[in-house]
Amino acid sequence: MPVTRRGFTLGVASSAATWCSGFAGELLMGATHAGGNAHPKKTRILFNENPLGPSPLSLAAIESHTNMLSRYPLSEGPRLEMKLRKMHGMTYRHATGELSLVPTPPLEGNTDLLLGVGSSEILRSIAWAFGTQKGNLVEANPSYSALGDAVATMPGTQLERRLIPLNESGRVSTTDMIQAIDSSTKLVVLCNPNNPTGTSIPLSEIESLADSIPKDALLLVDEAYIDFLPSGDKVSAIELAKNLDNVLVARTFSKIYGLAGLRVGYAVASTSVISKIKPFMLGRLSMSMAGVLAAEAALDDTRHIAHTKELYQKTNALWQRGFRDAGWKMTPSDVGFCWVDLGHNCAPLVSFLADRGVLICSGMRWNLPNYVRISMGTDSENDQLLSGIRAFKQA
Ligand SMILES: Cc1ncc(COP(=O)(O)O)c(C=O)c1O
Numbered sequence: 001m002p003v004t005r006r007g008f009t010l011g012v013a014s015s016a017a018t019w020c021s022g023f024a025g026e027l028l029m030g031a032t033h034a035g036g037n038a039h040p041k042k043t044r045i046l047f048n049e050n051p052l053g054p055s056p057l058s059l060a061a062i063e064s065h066t067n068m069l070s071r072y073p074l075s076e077g078p079r080l081e082m083k084l085r086k087m088h089g090m091t092y093r094h095a096t097g098e099l100s101l102v103p104t105p106p107l108e109g110n111t112d113l114l115l116g117v118g119s120s121e122i123l124r125s126i127a128w129a130f131g132t133q134k135g136n137l138v139e140a141n142p143s144y145s146a147l148g149d150a151v152a153t154m155p156g157t158q159l160e161r162r163l164i165p166l167n168e169s170g171r172v173s174t175t176d177m178i179q180a181i182d183s184s185t186k187l188v189v190l191c192n193p194n195n196p197t198g199t200s201i202p203l204s205e206i207e208s209l210a211d212s213i214p215k216d217a218l219l220l221v222d223e224a225y226i227d228f229l230p231s232g233d234k235v236s237a238i239e240l241a242k243n244l245d246n247v248l249v250a251r252t253f254s255k256i257y258g259l260a261g262l263r264v265g266y267a268v269a270s271t272s273v274i275s276k277i278k279p280f281m282l283g284r285l286s287m288s289m290a291g292v293l294a295a296e297a298a299l300d301d302t303r304h305i306a307h308t309k310e311l312y313q314k315t316n317a318l319w320q321r322g323f324r325d326a327g328w329k330m331t332p333s334d335v336g337f338c339w340v341d342l343g344h345n346c347a348p349l350v351s352f353l354a355d356r357g358v359l360i361c362s363g364m365r366w367n368l369p370n371y372v373r374i375s376m377g378t379d380s381e382n383d384q385l386l387s388g389i390r391a392f393k394q395a
Helices: 003-016 019-033 056-063 066-070 076-087 118-130 146-152 174-180 203-212 238-243 271-280 289-298 302-326 347-355 379-394
Strands: 111-116 135-141 159-165 185-191 218-222 247-252 265-270 337-341 371-375
Touching: 056 066, 056 289, 066 289, 076 111, 076 289, 111 118, 111 271, 118 146, 118 185, 118 218, 118 247, 118 265, 118 271, 135 146, 135 174, 146 159, 146 185, 159 174, 174 185, 174 203, 185 203, 203 218, 203 238, 238 247, 238 265, 265 271, 302 337, 302 379, 347 379
Parallel strands: 135 159, 135 185, 185 218, 218 247
Antiparallel strands: 111 265, 247 265, 337 371
């Protein structure tokens, strides 16, 4: 990789830790400017949430168990874990699935699965478990930087952050990431599909990445958006996590399942990796009963998932036309959000739309002011976005 490119990436790394507060402030300003982010009538297409809401089966599961909301999810959490283990082909002894206060039956093999308060808790725990070492962390840029940001702000951190630019077609370059990995690498972070670009890479590239990391390093594959892909199962690194000692896959119920407000995520990794992050997790009592019940039901709601995917396909076609008409360049997206190059600073557009109650995400979050990330909305929210863009172009 040319020295100048590396210089650029390291330069970005040093400033990346500061975007959080700026981003939060920016959102707040956009929100208050437009009357408050919490206002129910806002078109909130900036956080990659599911605009269709939770699955009807999740809501029914909570409604029919309101008496359980006074209880800790000591049986329901393990039951959800077992359901997920079964879904991912992980075997265990005495798989009864019955309500009981006993912990999840022991697994066969050396793969484990752990629930978290959203996948955010898992990423944060990885930061504490692996981020205090001396060495380096390799990640794509722009990408979902929560883990890298957590490491960068940890007291006494000694991990150098290596941010690897996307390739010419706007995709994560595992070739460039592999070049940046060396014997001091402790963490490699891959978001697939990538946030904010919405692009995905094939499993073969993830396998090459996994082959290239030192034995004591961890490859995190963040699969928050994997369910949007038509062939999600084929692209997923879950089998790698089951077969290799140093790969962890993080998943969440916040995206296609529409449960961001209930905070449920999980990790699949070897028992040795899980035992390293577990001491930093909040533990069983931190999960909410409502979240666990909703997540369990959401897994069965194939209709809701299909509706969400249909809305995404429709929205994607609208984006392509709308942005082309506006003269902007959208990176082809595989998931429920898109990444758009305006060719000029995005601040006037972001605040123009905010004035009309349409909240989108500024590329400043990634130090890329010419870009915006836009999440899919309902049909009427998408209409508001596109009419807002037309008005902006005419203003
Ligand atoms: C790639 C990615 N990973 C993880 C998260 C955090 O998700 P959770 O709600 O499960 O904490 C997000 C949220 O936007 C995300 O985009």
